[in-house]
Amino acid sequence: IQALRMPGDKEMTMKEKERSVSEAQKKKMDIEETRRSLPIYHYKESLVDAVQNHQVLIIEGETGSGKTTQIPQYLHEAGFTKDGKKIGCTQPRRVAAMSVSARVAVEMGVKLGNEVGYSIRFEDCTSERTIIKYMTDGTLHREFLSEPDLQGYSVMIIDEAHERTLHTDILFGLVKDIARFRPDLKLLISSATLDAEKFSTFFDNAPIFRIPGRRFPVDIYYTKAPEADYIDAATVSILQIHATQPLGDILVFLTGQEEIETCQEILQERVKRLGSKLKELLILPVYSNLPSEMQAKIFEPTPPGARKVVLATNIAETSLTIDNIIYVIDPGFCKQNNFNSRTGMESLIVVPISKASANQRAGRAGRVAAGKCFRLYTAWAFKHELEDNTVPEIQRINLGNAVLMLKALGINDLVHFDFLDPPPHETLVLALEQLYALGALNHHGELTKLGRRMAEFPVDPMMAKMILASEKYKCSDEIVTICAMLSVNGAIFYRPKDKIIHADTARKNFNCPGGDHLVLHNVYKQWADTEFSTQWCYENFIQYRSMKRARDVREQLVGLMQRVEIDIVSTDGDTVPIRKAITAGYFYHIARLSKGGQYKTVKHNQTVMVHPNSMLFEDLPRWVLYHELVFTTKEFMRQVIEIESKWLLEVAPHYYKARELEDSTNKKMPKLLGKAKAELGVVN
Ligand code: ADP
Numbered sequence: 242i243q244a245l246r247m248p249g250d251k252e253m254t255m256k257e258k259e260r261s262v263s264e265a266q267k268k269k270m271d272i273e274e275t276r277r278s279l280p281i282y283h284y285k286e287s288l289v290d291a292v293q294n295h296q297v298l299i300i301e302g303e304t305g306s307g308k309t310t311q312i313p314q315y316l317h318e319a320g321f322t323k324d325g326k327k328i329g330c331t332q333p334r335r336v337a338a339m340s341v342s343a344r345v346a347v348e349m350g351v352k353l354g355n356e357v358g359y360s361i362r363f364e365d366c367t368s369e370r371t372i373i374k375y376m377t378d379g380t381l382h383r384e385f386l387s388e389p390d391l392q393g394y395s396v397m398i399i400d401e402a403h404e405r406t407l408h409t410d411i412l413f414g415l416v417k418d419i420a421r422f423r424p425d426l427k428l429l430i431s432s433a434t435l436d437a438e439k440f441s442t443f444f445d446n447a448p449i450f451r452i453p454g455r456r457f458p459v460d461i462y463y464t465k466a467p468e469a470d471y472i473d474a475a476t477v478s479i480l481q482i483h484a485t486q487p488l489g490d491i492l493v494f495l496t497g498q499e500e501i502e503t504c505q506e507i508l509q510e511r512v513k514r515l516g517s518k519l520k521e522l523l524i525l526p527v528y529s530n531l532p533s534e535m536q537a538k539i540f541e542p543t544p545p546g547a548r549k550v551v552l553a554t555n556i557a558e559t560s561l562t563i564d565n566i567i568y569v570i571d572p573g574f575c576k577q578n579n580f581n582s583r584t585g586m587e588s589l590i591v592v593p594i595s596k597a598s599a600n601q602r603a604g605r606a607g608r609v610a611a612g613k614c615f616r617l618y619t620a621w622a623f624k625h626e627l628e629d630n631t632v633p634e635i636q637r638i639n640l641g642n643a644v645l646m647l648k649a650l651g652i653n654d655l656v657h658f659d660f661l662d663p664p665p666h667e668t669l670v671l672a673l674e675q676l677y678a679l680g681a682l683n684h685h686g687e688l689t690k691l692g693r694r695m696a697e698f699p700v701d702p703m704m705a706k707m708i709l710a711s712e713k714y715k716c717s718d719e720i721v722t723i724c725a726m727l728s729v730n731g732a733i734f735y736r737p738k739d740k741i742i743h744a745d746t747a748r749k750n751f752n753c754p755g756g757d758h759l760v761l762h763n764v765y766k767q768w769a770d771t772e773f774s775t776q777w778c779y780e781n782f783i784q785y786r787s788m789k790r791a792r793d794v795r796e797q798l799v800g801l802m803q804r805v806e807i808d809i810v811s812t813d814g815d816t817v818p819i820r821k822a823i824t825a826g827y828f829y830h831i832a833r834l835s836k837g838g839q840y841k842t843v844k845h846n847q848t849v850m851v852h853p854n855s856m857l858f859e860d861l862p863r864w865v866l867y868h869e870l871v872f873t874t875k876e877f878m879r880q881v882i883e884i885e886s887k888w889l890l891e892v893a894p895h896y897y898k899a900r901e902l903e904d905s906t907n908k909k910m911p912k913l914l915g916k917a918k919a920e921l922g923v924v925n
């Protein structure tokens with residue numbers, strides 16, 4: 242009997258060894274060559290000089306010129322990591338942090354997580370040995386809590402500064418402050434577009450280092466009339482390009498995972514129908530929840546004779562550069578988190594992009610050769626309907642999280658914080674009020690003990706409060722599972738087009754009294770009972786990857802709970818305490834049933850609907866709490882539970898008054914009349 246051999250440990254013949262050595266060498270040479278071909282390569286020495294001579298440097302360079310992957314390596318080679326300090330580089334997006342660090346690890350010939358690593362929320366892939374660390378801007382923001390002077394770093398690069406995410410904007414203020422009392426810390430602000438002057442002014446007129454990019458001309462085409470269905474229009478355009486245009490890869494911008502998957506399905510279907518009439522078309526998706534081995538695929542060279550089409554979110558606009566894109570299809574939309582400071586309502590909506598974004602997108606077609614960009618909107622719309630620039634996040638989203646973090650850093654006077662662009666006053670006030678209502682701040686605006694414990698959790702304040710409330714309601718076990726499941730913002734339920742009925746039946750089997758949060762808990766619990774079986778997920782139409790991630794997130798949350806000394810205890814089946822704990826965090830998200838299956842939010846009387854995916858879609862209880870709102874055709878509540886109105890007085894007595902929660906319809910009438918009168922200008 243022959244001994245079994247694993248594929249990895251087979252002995253190589255001499256010949257094989259030689260071949261693999263030369264292959265490795267060839268690969269290394271290829272990498273070297275690619276590195277040398279990047280526009281930034283010619284500026285290596287002058288860039289290092291500039292960093293040596295200035296504490297703060299603004300770097301501006303075309304997307305794909307090599308800023309993100311090369312600068313940390315240049316500085317490492319120039320000795321900036323000699324004294325054991327790290328080079329940090331922030332990215333607004335998780336995918337970029339992961340993908341870029343993987344690339345740099347390959348270029349340096351090290352294992353990811355050793356000398357080169359990344360750290361994103363709920364996932365730290367670094368070690369003692371790490372000297373080049375990529376991380377999300379949110380992660381660095383959080384690092385300030387444990388290391389307020391960033392002592393472990395010799396260089397900090399705030400990359401993709403033009404994206405102007407909330408965290409990046411706040412980091413500007415924080416790092417500027419630190420640079421003053423840490424003269425040895427080098428600060429680089431790197432940006433793809435024309436904001437360099439603005440950054441320079443903010444950082445006390447720091448010098449600007451420009452890396453001239455090369456850009457080939459891109460022809461821009463518009464549609465003659467607006468497109469009713471841009472996914473359909475995109476697939477048609479892809480196939481047209483594929484059938485009529487010379488080889489070269491296609492990049493399509495869609496708004497999110499769901500759209501990408503829909504587009505992928507339609508495309509596969511149509512390609513199959515066309516059969517062998519066409520050349521090979523490789524369809525590759527990229528979005529933030531895509532597993533990293535699939536993300537890596539977009540960077541693999543297209544086989545000769547074939548064409549690659551990459552279906553991407555905004556991530557491919559500036560964060561990731563995919564080589565050899567010749568054609569860009571731009572439907573003109575992206576998904577945005579929006580916040581209405583008047584109603585305090587936050588929701589995820591699809592909005593038209595800005596002109597600046599549209600131009601960035603088009604630019605992706607001209608990196609290696611002359612390209613073409615197909616805009617699925619009219620020239621008129623481009624000119625008249627698109628804003629010039631995207632509004633920075635800080636001016637349009639809920640600041641609760643940011644304010645809690647700043648307070649935890651001991652920054653009390655937020656009005657005078659050094660913002661590049663200050664947030665609207667009312668948004669700041671609303672965030673303070675919200676934190677006060679949650680019990681995180683006292684009436685002087687100072688952090689309470691509860692607030693300090695809340696700040697330990699890398700989740701938004703409402704979720705943090707729900708976690709802390711689970712201590713009181715003795716359901717921390719259930720709540721931590723629910724948090725983990727809610728934090729996996731990929732889909733849990735799998736719904737393949739050809740098995741919709743089976744999938745929906747499987748899903749209904751998880752329903753349990755109380756609502757969607759409890760369904761999520763139920764799914765996790767059953768899965769855990771099978772000892773995390775893959776087969777079980779498969780049989781029940783549950784996405785194994787999402788579950789695995791939920792398990793990781795759960796483990797980390799449990800660790801953090803131990804840090805703030807919350808024991809993990811279970812209610813063993815009673816859902817009331819669980820729902821009360823959720824309400825203690827999300828009492829802002831309450832709606833009451835009104836006419837025609839519609840709901841009205843309690844405080845602002847906004848119309849909202851239960852999302853059709855919710856198990857309460859057919860039930861419609863009187864009082865509900867929602868996890869989030871998504872706007873598609875209407876404002877939909879996603880993840881909904883049934884609550885009792887009197888709980889609100891118990892968990893948020895300083896926010897709700899009994900009068901607001903009165904249930905009788907009779908009593909509502911005079912108020913409505915009063916309002917109607919007021920609207921008509923009638924004075925009582
Ligand atoms: P910039 O930050 O200036 O936009 P990058 O440093 O991100 O530029 O990109 C430089 C080059 O590195 C590009 O040609 C890009 O294709 C390549 N690259 C980046 N990430 C990867 C990856 N994960 N795999 C393969 N190539 C990559």
Ligand code: MG
Nearest residue numbers: 308309559560
């Ligand atoms: Mg970059």
